[in-house]
Structure formats: structure tokens, C-alpha cells
Amino acid sequence: MGIESQACLWLDQSPAARSWPPLTQSASCDVAVIGGGYTGLWTAYYLKRMAPELDVAVLEAETCGYGASGRNGGWLIGGLANQNVHLLSLDGERRERARRRLFGIVDEVAAVLAREGVECDFAHGGVLYAAARYPEQEAMGRNWLRELRRAGHGEADFRWLDREEARAQLGARDVRGGVFSPHCAVVQPARLAQGLARAAARLGVRIHEHSPVRRLAPGVAGLDGCDLSADVIVPALEGAAGQFSRLGRCLLPVQSLLLATEPLSAAQWDEIGLGRRQAFGDLSRMVTYGQRSADGRLVFGARGGYRLGGRAQWDFDPNGAEFAWRERLLRRLFPALGATAAPYRWGGTLGVARAFTPYALFDRRAGIAMAGGYGGEGVGAANLMGRTLAELILERDGDLASMPWVMPEGRLERVRRWAPEPVPWLGYHLVRSAYGLEEKLCADGSAPAWARRGAGKLAAALEALLA
Numbered sequence: 001m002g003i004e005s006q007a008c009l010w011l012d013q014s015p016a017a018r019s020w021p022p023l024t025q026s027a028s029c030d031v032a033v034i035g036g037g038y039t040g041l042w043t044a045y046y047l048k049r050m051a052p053e054l055d056v057a058v059l060e061a062e063t064c065g066y067g068a069s070g071r072n073g074g075w076l077i078g079g080l081a082n083q084n085v086h087l088l089s090l091d092g093e094r095r096e097r098a099r100r101r102l103f104g105i106v107d108e109v110a111a112v113l114a115r116e117g118v119e120c121d122f123a124h125g126g127v128l129y130a131a132a133r134y135p136e137q138e139a140m141g142r143n144w145l146r147e148l149r150r151a152g153h154g155e156a157d158f159r160w161l162d163r164e165e166a167r168a169q170l171g172a173r174d175v176r177g178g179v180f181s182p183h184c185a186v187v188q189p190a191r192l193a194q195g196l197a198r199a200a201a202r203l204g205v206r207i208h209e210h211s212p213v214r215r216l217a218p219g220v221a222g223l224d225g226c227d228l229s230a231d232v233i234v235p236a237l238e239g240a241a242g243q244f245s246r247l248g249r250c251l252l253p254v255q256s257l258l259l260a261t262e263p264l265s266a267a268q269w270d271e272i273g274l275g276r277r278q279a280f281g282d283l284s285r286m287v288t289y290g291q292r293s294a295d296g297r298l299v300f301g302a303r304g305g306y307r308l309g310g311r312a313q314w315d316f317d318p319n320g321a322e323f324a325w326r327e328r329l330l331r332r333l334f335p336a337l338g339a340t341a342a343p344y345r346w347g348g349t350l351g352v353a354r355a356f357t358p359y360a361l362f363d364r365r366a367g368i369a370m371a372g373g374y375g376g377e378g379v380g381a382a383n384l385m386g387r388t389l390a391e392l393i394l395e396r397d398g399d400l401a402s403m404p405w406v407m408p409e410g411r412l413e414r415v416r417r418w419a420p421e422p423v424p425w426l427g428y429h430l431v432r433s434a435y436g437l438e439e440k441l442c443a444d445g446s447a448p449a450w451a452r453r454g455a456g457k458l459a460a461a462l463e464a465l466l467a
């Protein structure tokens with residue numbers, strides 16, 4: 001029998017404890033944030049902490065955490081996607097400061113959660129990228145580790161675990177080693193978003209849910225029947241940014257999908273491990289990610305597709321091929337699952353920046369501050385970007401404004417855009433097919449070594465071409 005409903009475990013577990021009234025009359029404020037996900041909420045939170053006199057409003061189309069922020073895999077990474085590009089552009093002292101800012105994300109979030117009393121099942125257990133399933137993953141992991149070393153990361157930040165060490169952490173099939181980093185925590189994503197909304201509101205941020213913005217003009221966010229005017233507008237929409245032509249093609253909206261099992265027994269967890277609730281994934285290019293939830297479930301996902309025209313997607317067929325493929329992979333990795341069901345299936349849309357490099361910018365002339373393009377690593381990144389945007393908007397002297405993820409020109413029109421359709425659609429599907437081929441050949445032990453290597457090179461080359 002098929003799964004009857006598509007339900008997001010996190011949103012299911014945390015029906016909003018309170019809601020916020022829609023905006024129904026025209027108003028004005030100093031800073032209008034569009035989008036009640038992590039980027040918008042962290043930005044609003046830090047703006048009010050740093051400048052309590054500032055009038056800050058958040059407009060959310062649905063409810064806070066409805067987007068990627070309430071649905072993700074819950075890896076809270078101390079870092080940014082593709083951060084080596086930034087780090088390699090800096091010399092000694094500046095690189096060290098940037099590294100501290102990146103790795104410091106986890107402690108900063110932990111401090112805010114404690115200060116604000118946000119309960120979101122936070123556990124700082126690190127992350128294991130396991131070389132599993134096929135031997136090529138070991139080479140991928142070792143190559144990646146070499147790149148990390150070049151960017152200045154030492155053993156304390158990322159280290160290779162041999163087979164026994166890795167298996168002691170993760171009892172998955174065919175684990176032959178892996179890269180471990182302490183710079184990652186896991187959270188219950190929707191609770192984090194809701195807790196942040198409450199913390200921001202306590203500081204005096206005005207939150208309006210069920211308030212979709214329909215038009216974006218300089219200094220004005222237009223809603224149905226009313227407008228919100230502001231000196232600065234912060235579109236914090238990530239995967240949904242493409243609905244506004246001014247922001248169109250800044251980010252490539254792509255999908256990611258997850259499933260979650262029923263709670264596992266103590267015996268199953270003895271076999272699987274993850275005793276510190278460390279995040280885990282394998283080192284394939286399918287970008288798999290998982291966590292042991294606080295109530296003892298395995299939550300597991302992998303990168304998804306791209307829709308023609310860059311449309312966001314929040315509803316998925318629970319019995320579709322996308323979930324069937326993930327479930328097969330999950331069960332192959334974890335024989336200990338046996339007949340345990342995986343009744344939760346959901347997904348969402350995230351944003352990828354050109355060159356896979358997230359950025360923040362404040363365009364004073366246009367009155368727009370924005371950040372994003374986290375490429376599936378936005379839970380921790382949004383905290384750093386929220387702080388960065390607050391410093392930029394308030395012109396504070398912290399060192400965030402001079403970090404390499406801030407676009408120095410501060411001009412919206414300088415953001416590198418993705419090519420018009422159908423180039424992204426074709427490109428993304430080509431890249432995905434190459435990943436699929438690599439995965440198929442590598443997972444099928446009988447394919448000759450040259451074919452497996454060739455498929456890997458093709459996938460990497462196409463990805464570089466798309467960026």
C-alpha cells in the first residue's frame with residue numbers, strides 16, 4: 001500500500017504555538033524583511049538587538065518556517081558552501097579571522113538559543129561524511145580533505161577517520177572511512193524557525209504572517225490591498241526569489257527531498273550508532289544528508305530536481321520515484337532498519353548562487369539588502385548572513401562587513417545571474433544525469449574502472465560548466 005499523505009516530520013511535530021496577524025493596512029517602517037525563514041528572522045533579530053530603536057517588520061506569505069527553513073535536514077553547519085574560494089582569496093591573519101567567523105556559527109547559534117530559551121533539539125555532535133557504498137567515495141573524500149588543507153583547515157577541523165573509527169560512529173553498510181568535522185550541530189528545523197520568530201517578536205520585531213508580497217518597488221513592498229514602505233527592504237526568499245523580476249536569476253531554485261522513519265528501537269540504534277546525534281551523509285555527488293532525530297528516527301535526504309522556469313516546489317508525490325529511490329538507498333545503507341516504515345516524505349526548494357558561492361550585499365542606492373545562495377547549507381549560514389546584513393545596514397564597525405562573502409560593490413545589478421531558460425533546465429538535467437550515471441556505474445561493482453572514472457570526470461566537468 002502506498003503512503004497516503006506527504007507530511008513534513010518537523011512541521012507535523014511543531015504546529016505553530018502562536019500566529020502573527022496579517023498586514024491589512026498600509027504602513028511604514030525602517031526595515032521591511034520579506035520572508036519569515038532563517039535569513040529574514042536572523043536579520044530582523046540582529047537588527048533589533050543591535051539597534052532597539054529601529055522599526056523592523058517581517059512579511060511572511062504563509063507561516064514562519066513554511067519554506068526551506070521549516071523542512072530541511074537540520075544540519076547546522078559552521079561554514080558556507082564553497083567557502084574555500086573565499087578563504088583562499090585571503091592572506092594569513094584575514095583568513096584566520098574568516099575561519100573563526102565561519103566555525104563560530106555553531107557556538108553563536110547555541111548562545112542565542114540558550115539566551116532566548118529556544119527549544120529545538122540542538123545537539124552539537126559534529127558531522128561524518130562517510131566513504132560508503134563504493135570505493136570511489138574514499139578517493140572523493142581524500143581529495144576533498146586535500147582541498148580543505150590547502151584552505152588552512154587542520155586536523156582539529158576536518159580529519160580522516162579510518163574504517164574502524166568511522167564504523168564506530170556510523171553502522172552503515174560498506175563504510176570504509178570518512179571525513180569528520182566537529183563544526184556542525186543538528187536541530188529540529190521548524191522549532192528553530194518558530195523559536196526565532198518568537199525571540200525576534202519579543203525584541204519588538206513586527207511579524208505579519210499570511211501576508212504575501214506581490215510587488216517589489218524601490219522602498220515599497222506591495223501586498224494585496226496595502227503597501228509597506230521602508231527605507232531598506234530585505235528580500236529573504238531564497239528558493240522563492242524568482243517571483244520578483246528584480247531578483248530573477250540571482251539564485252537557481254532547486255529541490256531537495258527527505259524521508260523519516262518511525263522511531264527506531266534501542267537495538268537498532270546500537271547497530272547504527274550516531275550516539276552523539278552527529279549529522280551524517282555519504283561522499284557521493286548525490287549530496288545525501290541525515291540525522292538521528294531527538295525522538296529516535298532516521299531522517300534522510302538527497303538533492304532533488306529543478307523545474308523549468310525555476311519554479312519553487314513545496315508539494316511532492318509521496319509515492320513518486322524520487323522518494324522510492326531515496327528509500328532504497330536508505331535501506332541499502334542501513335540493513336538494521338528491517339521492516340521499520342518511513343512514513344514521512346517531504347521536500348522543498350533552496351537557492352544556489354552562481355559559482356556555488358553564497359553572498360551578502362547591501363545596495364544603498366536601491367535600498368535592498370539581501371543574502372542567500374546557500375546551496376543546501378543554509379541553516380548555519382543564514383545566522384552568519386543575518387549578522388552580516390545587520391552590520392551592513394547599520395554601518396557598524398564589526399569585521400563582518402569586510403568578509404569575503406560580502407559583495408564589495410554592494411550593487412544588485414552586479415550579482416552574477418544564471419543564464420535564461422532553457423539553459424539552466426538543460427544544464428541541470430545534464431549534470432543530474434551525469435551524477436546518476438556515475439552513481440549507477442560505481443554502485444554496480446561490475447562496471448570497469450575506466451567507465452566509473454570517466455563518469456565521475458564527466459559529472460565534475462558538467463557541474464563546473466553549469467556554474
Ligand SMILES: Cc1cc2nc3c(=O)[nH]c(=O)nc-3n(C[C@H](O)[C@H](O)[C@H](O)COP(=O)(O)OP(=O)(O)OC[C@H]3O[C@@H](n4cnc5c(N)ncnc54)[C@H](O)[C@@H]3O)c2cc1C
Nearest residue numbers: 035037038039061067068069072073075213348377378379
Ligand atoms: C529539503 C531541504 C533540506 C535542506 N537541508 C539542509 C540542511 O540539512 N542543512 C543546511 O544547512 N541547509 C539545508 N537546506 C537549505 C536551508 O534549509 C535553506 O538554505 C535555508 O532554510 C534558507 O532560509 P531562507 O530564510 O533564506 O529561505 P526560506 O526558509 O525558504 O524562507 C523564505 C520564506 O519566504 C516566504 N515567501 C515566499 N514568497 C513570499 C512572498 N511573496 N511574500 C512574503 N513571503 C514569501 C516563504 O513562505 C518562506 O517562509 C535544505 C533545504 C531543503 C529545501
